[in-house]
Amino acid sequence: MTSFDRRFLIERVETYPLLYRLPQAYGDANGYKRYRSTFLVRIITRAGIDGWGEIVDWLPTLDRGFRERIIPFLLGKDASGRLMIAEVISKWHQRSASGVSMALSEIVAKAANMSVCQLWGGAIHRTIPVYASFQSYSERDDWIEHSLSQVAAATEAGFSKVKVKIGGRSVQEDQQHIARMMDMLPEEIQVALDANQSYDLATTRQWTRLLDRYANWMWLEEPMPMEHVDEYAKLRAALPIPLAGGENLIRCTHYLALFRQGAIDIAQPDVLHTEGIESYRIMLQAARQFGYRVSPHTFDGGLARLYTLFAQACLPAWSKMDSEPIEPIEWDVMENPFTALFPLYPVNGEVTIPDGPGIGLAPNWEIINAMRWDGSVYA
Numbered sequence: 001m002t003s004f005d006r007r008f009l010i011e012r013v014e015t016y017p018l019l020y021r022l023p024q025a026y027g028d029a030n031g032y033k034r035y036r037s038t039f040l041v042r043i044i045t046r047a048g049i050d051g052w053g054e055i056v057d058w059l060p061t062l063d064r065g066f067r068e069r070i071i072p073f074l075l076g077k078d079a080s081g082r083l084m085i086a087e088v089i090s091k092w093h094q095r096s097a098s099g100v101s102m103a104l105s106e107i108v109a110k111a112a113n114m115s116v117c118q119l120w121g122g123a124i125h126r127t128i129p130v131y132a133s134f135q136s137y138s139e140r141d142d143w144i145e146h147s148l149s150q151v152a153a154a155t156e157a158g159f160s161k162v163k164v165k166i167g168g169r170s171v172q173e174d175q176q177h178i179a180r181m182m183d184m185l186p187e188e189i190q191v192a193l194d195a196n197q198s199y200d201l202a203t204t205r206q207w208t209r210l211l212d213r214y215a216n217w218m219w220l221e222e223p224m225p226m227e228h229v230d231e232y233a234k235l236r237a238a239l240p241i242p243l244a245g246g247e248n249l250i251r252c253t254h255y256l257a258l259f260r261q262g263a264i265d266i267a268q269p270d271v272l273h274t275e276g277i278e279s280y281r282i283m284l285q286a287a288r289q290f291g292y293r294v295s296p297h298t299f300d301g302g303l304a305r306l307y308t309l310f311a312q313a314c315l316p317a318w319s320k321m322d323s324e325p326i327e328p329i330e331w332d333v334m335e336n337p338f339t340a341l342f343p344l345y346p347v348n349g350e351v352t353i354p355d356g357p358g359i360g361l362a363p364n365w366e367i368i369n370a371m372r373w374d375g376s377v378y379a
Contacts, residue, residue: 007047007111008079013071016040017059019373020337026135029167029196033135035378036336038301039063040368043103045079051106052342052363053099054303056272059373062096070096079107086276094250094275101276102307106358115355116310120281123313127350129324130331131161131192131218133299136177137168144177151181154333158348161190161218161328167198171206182214192244194221201231211240218328219244219266219295232263244268247297250275252283259290266327270297271311272304281311293318295327302341305329306359309344313353341367 017039025032039062041053055062070089077085082104090097109119117123132154136147151162164181166174178193185191191214195204204223211217222245224231236243242265249255250273258264267287274280287294294315298308308329317325331346332339342361344351354360 005078005080007045007049008107009046010043010074010077010079011046012044013074014042014044015063015066015071016042016368017063017373018338018341018368018371019059019378020371021378022335024335025139026334027137027168028135028165028194029137029198032137032139036338037373038338038341039066039099040303040341040363041066041099041103043074043079043100043107045107047111049079049107049110051079051103051110051358052303053101053103053106054272054301055095055099056300056304057093057095060375060377062093063373065093066096070100074100079104080111082108083276083278086278090275095272097276098272098274098280098304101278102271102303105277110358113357115357115360116307117313117353117355120310120314123310123353123355124316125313125326125353127352128309128312128326129161129328129350130159130346131163131190131328131349132159132333133163133330134165135334136165144180147177148181148184150333152184155185155189158346159331159333160188160349161192163192163194163218163221163330165196166193166207167195167223171203175207175210179210179213182216185216187216190216190218192218192221195223197222197225199223201228201235204235205238208238208240217241221245221268222247226258229257229261229263232258233261236263236265242266242293244295248273249283251279252286255283255286259287259292264292266293266295268295268297270299270304271307272298272301277307277311280307281314284311284315288316288318293327296329298330299332302339302344303359305331306342306344306354306361309351309353310359337367337371340364 039055086101219242244266269283271280
């Protein structure tokens with residue numbers, strides 16, 4: 001083994017499980033969030049080159065499983081063999097494979113004195129548009145007014161695109177909320193609606209009349225369970241706005257039925273839900289090959305969102321005729337201290353891609369030290 005090869009040998013793995021209990025719950029059609037959590041991984045080689053990864057799952061089981069099975073497997077491995085390492089880990093815990101693959105990619109990029117984008121062939125786009133993503137429901141009696149004030153604050157802060165939730169209340173109450181919001185916003189603000197797979201086809205069609213009233217929609221996201229491919233194809237043929245979805249699909253093959261049957265307009269993979277960063281990038285490229293737009297989901301995880309930005313920056317434009325050279329990605333604007341773990345912020349709804357070695361950013365150790373999970377069970 002050459003001295004260069006020894007630089008890649010994994011010598012130490014550090015984990016940082018973080019938990020923040022929300023003072024006020026917020027949520028979507030799946031229920032309320034009462035905490036935000038994340039699990040950071042720092043992999044360090046014999047030469048002292050480090051890389052950071054992120055995993056999101058329930059900390060009690062994730063922390064134990066990672067320490068007892070995945071760390072022993074990683075120690076002594078060659079970080080440059082990141083594809084094989086991620087493939088093995090994905091058989092044990094798919095989300096851990098995603099986090100480990102991030103860290104190993106950064107190690108390889110740093111060893112070559114490259115940014116992650118350079119490792120992937122170079123950034124095509126220097127800035128990426130982002131949309132403000134809301135969890136619209138709260139336990140307040142005036143939840144609609146509260147939601148409207150949050151959306152107004154985001155647009156005043158420079159966001160020109162927003163996504164809000166439906167599906168967690170009756171169709172009538174949700175439509176009251178959305179109609180008030182659309183009447184409040186100027187026409188240049190684009191809006192996406194996310195139902196979190198709450199409806200059937202007949203219920204989804206109840207939204208058509210309201211959708212016809214406004215022109216500034218981005219898309220309707222996951223109105224029905226994603227496995228209902230035939231119903232998505234029927235809905236897409238009749239719906240006046242684009243259909244988007246796929247955040248929970250793990251493999252590229254899971255998208256093929258959607259693409260072949262013309263069931264969606266916009267693919268939305270989430271790197272935290274895949275088998276690794278390279279698997280995620282294949283999803284993006286496959287969507288392009290089938291002629292579909294890609295607007296990735298990335299609500300959980302500041303580091304995962306950073307890798308999403310990198311991958312989007314390296315993705316060719318969907319169409320040379322589009323007014324925007326690349327599709328927007330999600331930006332969590334809800335209360336969540338982990339948004340600032342790797343400090344990078346949008347300006348007027350756009351993010352400039354870091355270009356330093358690796359991810360080009362250092363973690364915020366104050367947040368890491370202040371939010372360390374104490375090992376207690378939470379719900």
